Amino acid sequence: MLVRHYQIYLLKDQYASDYLGKEHLLYILFKDFSSSAGKSSWIIGRQILFVTKRLPITALKQYINQEMKYNPSIRYINGVYYVIQKEKNGDIKSSAKLHIHNRVMSMTSEGNYEAETILFECIRKCANCFLAVDLKNERYGWLKPIKERKLI
Numbered sequence: 301m302l303v304r305h306y307q308i309y310l311l312k313d314q315y316a317s318d319y320l321g322k323e324h325l326l327y328i329l330f331k332d333f334s335s336s337a338g339k340s341s342w343i344i345g346r347q348i349l350f351v352t353k354r355l356p357i358t359a360l361k362q363y364i365n366q367e368m369k370y371n372p373s374i375r376y377i378n379g380v381y382y383v384i385q386k387e388k389n390g391d392i393k394s395s396a397k398l399h400i401h402n403r404v405m406s407m408t409s410e411g412n413y414e415a416e417t418i419l420f421e422c423i424r425k426c427a428n429c430f431l432a433v434d435l436k437n438e439r440y441g442w443l444k445p446i447k448e449r450k451l452i
Contacts, residue, residue: 302410302411302437303408303409303410304407304408304409304410304416304434304436304437304439305406305407305408305434305435305436306405306406306407306408306409306416306432306433306434307330307404307405307406307432307433307434307435308404308405308406308407308423308430308431308432308433308443309330309348309352309403309404309430309431309433310352310353310354310355310356310403310427310429310430310431311326311351311352311353311429311430311431312351312352312353312429313428313429315351316428316429316431316442323431323440323441323442324440326351326431326433326440327433327438327440329344329347329348329351330348330433330435330440331433331435332344333345333348334435349403352403352404353403353429354402354403355400355401355402355403355404355405356426356427357400357402359426359427360400360405360422360423360426361400363422363423363425363426364376364381364398364419364422364423366422367418367421367422371418373385373415373418374418374419379399380397380398380399381397381398381400381419382395382396382397382398383395383396383415383416383418383419384415385411385412385414385415385418392411393411393412393414394409394410394411394412394413394414394415394416395409395410395411395415396408396409396415396416396418396419397409398419405423407419407432420432420443423443424443424444427444428444429442429444430442430443430444431443
């Protein structure tokens with residue numbers, strides 16, 4: 301099964317608007333950080349701190365816990381959210397694991413996209429400017445598409 305690793309960041313509103321349509325530049329920033337060391341790593345880390353916000357951890361957990369009431373496939377064990385979707389015969393068709401930290405969430409998923417979509421839907425209800433980045437598979441995107449402002 302294909303394993304996907306996502307880092308999910310909450311961007312400051314201004315930078316989310318500024319980088320609308322230029323998400324590849326943010327992807328490059330996160331990719332460069334993952335492969336940097338020493339002073340370069342420190343500088344890029346400071347740039348990431350500048351464009352991102354602390355996660356609203358309490359609100360995120362409230363949204364996910366609310367969904368847990370209606371979706372028995374979501375579990376919370378030792379500070380980690382798990383989603384497992386099974387076939388009728390009991391085989392696992394998709395799974396996802398979500399860790400929430402102060403400035404980034406990390407999600408690992410495999411199988412089809414159903415399990416990760418459940419968690420992405422909970423996360424996107426919390427704020428507008430979440431960007432998910434999968435460095436290994438070179439994929440990235442907004443969890444909730446940002447509407448372009450029309451300036452007259």
